[in-house]
Amino acid sequence: MGRPASKKTKKKTVKKEEKSKACEDILPPSSLYHSFTTQETVELRKCLLTWYDKCKRNLPWRSLANTELDLDRRAYAVWVSEIMLQQTQVATVIDYYNRWMKTWPTLDDLASASLEEVNEKWSGLGYYSRGRRLQEGAKKVVTEFGGRMPRIAEELQKLLPGVGRYTAGAIASISYGQATGVVDGNVIRVLCRLRCIGANSGSPAVADKLWDLANHLVDPERPGDFNQAMMELGATVCTPKKPRCTECPLQSQCRAYEKVEADLTSAAANLTNRNLDPKSAAGDIEECAFKLKLIQFCCPRVPSDKNTGTAFK
Numbered sequence: 001m002g003r004p005a006s007k008k009t010k011k012k013t014v015k016k017e018e019k020s021k022a023c024e025d026i027l028p029p030s031s032l033y034h035s036f037t038t039q040e041t042v043e044l045r046k047c048l049l050t051w052y053d054k055c056k057r058n059l060p061w062r063s064l065a066n067t068e069l070d071l072d073r074r075a076y077a078v079w080v081s082e083i084m085l086q087q088t089q090v091a092t093v094i095d096y097y098n099r100w101m102k103t104w105p106t107l108d109d110l111a112s113a114s115l116e117e118v119n120e121k122w123s124g125l126g127y128y129s130r131g132r133r134l135q136e137g138a139k140k141v142v143t144e145f146g147g148r149m150p151r152i153a154e155e156l157q158k159l160l161p162g163v164g165r166y167t168a169g170a171i172a173s174i175s176y177g178q179a180t181g182v183v184d185g186n187v188i189r190v191l192c193r194l195r196c197i198g199a200n201s202g203s204p205a206v207a208d209k210l211w212d213l214a215n216h217l218v219d220p221e222r223p224g225d226f227n228q229a230m231m232e233l234g235a236t237v238c239t240p241k242k243p244r245c246t247e248c249p250l251q252s253q254c255r256a257y258e259k260v261e262a263d264l265t266s267a268a269a270n271l272t273n274r275n276l277d278p279k280s281a282a283g284d285i286e287e288c289a290f291k292l293k294l295i296q297f298c299c300p301r302v303p304s305d306k307n308t309g310t311a312f313k
């Protein structure tokens, strides 16, 4: 038998229970807290796409995807960009992409290149198997499908070498307008912060939840732009270390931001009660809160592999 709880411990336990009851009253049930209502979804799409139309980076693969009328050429252009962007920064990819598309503007052109030529063009980008797989895929499309790219994400993933769930979703949404979501490292971070998901995103259950959220959120009218906007937000605003929340178009919907703000207010109130100078302490608290709390929701721990296609954009 353990020792009976002291008066002090009992008091503490009651306080803790009261606090947790208060939280339950404030917070909606877990499934709602980590999801989006229909109204929130509509609002999020609108805010994100308005921001994207105004702030998106001008990138060569985006121009090609917007101007190329031939579906196979368009899908090929997106495919090349997505493979190059896996494990490589945008700034590095741009020149490689332009040179590649100039040399092999179509699937046919790439299919008839030699492996040496492909490796030479890829030289410096690293992970050479990506280039080899891309060419294998081009050959397959030309010889087995008569030059016609598979038209939906499920088939792209099933039929093309090196094309995982992420890449298939990106090609299908950007090139064909299929309303399917994508989940890469940037999207994971944005979603985890928006809905306060602190669990390990590498676990299958959390990864499934994130894919469900991405598929639910994607705008059926502009799926390609929506997916690119989510990735763009993660790459340029909702960054891993210093998210620029004041510039974020989704700030009003962000549960992590809301939580940090609430914690800051309560910490400042505690300091005031203790007769400390809240103003001078606020800066420190703010820094701590963002470092310790907001960053908790940045957990792109999904491994970078062919299934997730985690890319650094």
Ligand code: SF4
Pocket: 190, 193, 194, 237, 238, 239, 243, 244, 245, 246, 248, 249, 250, 251, 254, 256, 257, 294
């Ligand atoms: S408010 Fe901040 S943490 Fe939330 S999504 Fe925007 S940038 Fe990310």
